[in-house]
Amino acid sequence: DAAVIKVDDETSFTIGTDCNSTHVLLDPYHGAAAALLESINNSISMGARPIALVDCLNFGNPEKPEVFWQFKEAVRGMSDVANKFNTAFISGNVSFYNETEGVTVNPSPIVGTVGVLNNDYIKTMTFKEEGDVIFVIGNTYPELDGSQYYKEIHNVVQGYPPEVRIDENYAVSMEIQKLIQECNEEITAVHDISKGGLVTALALMSIKSDKAVNVDVAAIPAAVDLTQDEKLFSESNGRFIITVKSDKVDKV
Numbered sequence: 001d002a003a004v005i006k007v008d009d010e011t012s013f014t015i016g017t018d019c020n021s022t023h024v025l026l027d028p029y030h031g032a033a034a035a036l037l038e039s040i041n042n043s044i045s046m047g048a049r050p051i052a053l054v055d056c057l058n059f060g061n062p063e064k065p066e067v068f069w070q071f072k073e074a075v076r077g078m079s080d081v082a083n084k085f086n087t088a089f090i091s092g093n094v095s096f097y098n099e100t101e102g103v104t105v106n107p108s109p110i111v112g113t114v115g116v117l118n119n120d121y122i123k124t125m126t127f128k129e130e131g132d133v134i135f136v137i138g139n140t141y142p143e144l145d146g147s148q149y150y151k152e153i154h155n156v157v158q159g160y161p162p163e164v165r166i167d168e169n170y171a172v173s174m175e176i177q178k179l180i181q182e183c184n185e186e187i188t189a190v191h192d193i194s195k196g197g198l199v200t201a202l203a204l205m206s207i208k209s210d211k212a213v214n215v216d217v218a219a220i221p222a223a224v225d226l227t228q229d230e231k232l233f234s235e236s237n238g239r240f241i242i243t244v245k246s247d248k249v250d251k252v
Contacts, residue, residue, distance in 0.1 A: 060096070123180060
């Protein structure tokens with residue numbers, strides 16, 4: 001998630017960057033849009049309100065039609081997400097001709113988000129108390145193409161990466177912002193789900209907090225029927241894990 005930097009006793013700001021170049025390689029539009037969405041959600045996970053964006057766009061030789069197409073589609077995806085969140089790019093740079101002996105690097109639009117937050121609403125990813133209830137917010141789809149699971153377990157990088165469903169993803173992000181503001185004391189941890197899917201996000205939270213976790217896989221929210229692998233390792237965009245005090249579940 002994003003780093004939190006204290007300004008004074010009342011205010012902090014967040015900063016973090018993101019990019020999954022494998023997803024951008026497979027689909028520049030959705031891959032770059034997802035990088036921006038993930039960067040924004042990293043700030044939201046900490047309790048912040050995103051206020052500005054920066055970028056570093058790394059691509060190959062733009063004189064090659066396929067590379068310039070990658071660049072154009074990536075910028076289009078980032079623009080669509082930025083406009084949806086009404087958050088402006090205030091700075092950035094473009095680096096072309098990133099090649100070695102004619103081999104082009106994976107297109108890598110790295111996106112940074114700056115957010116601002118009240119110190120009373122700072123959230124972390126670590127599990128807090130035994131008995132806290134875990135919720136997954138946002139739908140999981142059968143989207144394993146381009147995933148770490150396929151890459152590390154099956155040695156496969158191919159297909160179509162997870163789509164950015166802008167309206168749906170935006171609604172989930174805004175709901176997390178709202179929940180943190182309205183149920184600050186009841187919500188004990190927040191973490192967004194990205195590379196590696198749900199099981200990786202849960203493992204990270206568990207390792208960071210040195211606490212075990214019990215999960216009902218059958219209860220994972222999904223828009224369609226999913227296999228066990230898809231539930232655990234799908235990298236569908238725009239999802240969050242939150243934990244809630246056991247006696248406050250109904251309120252949240």
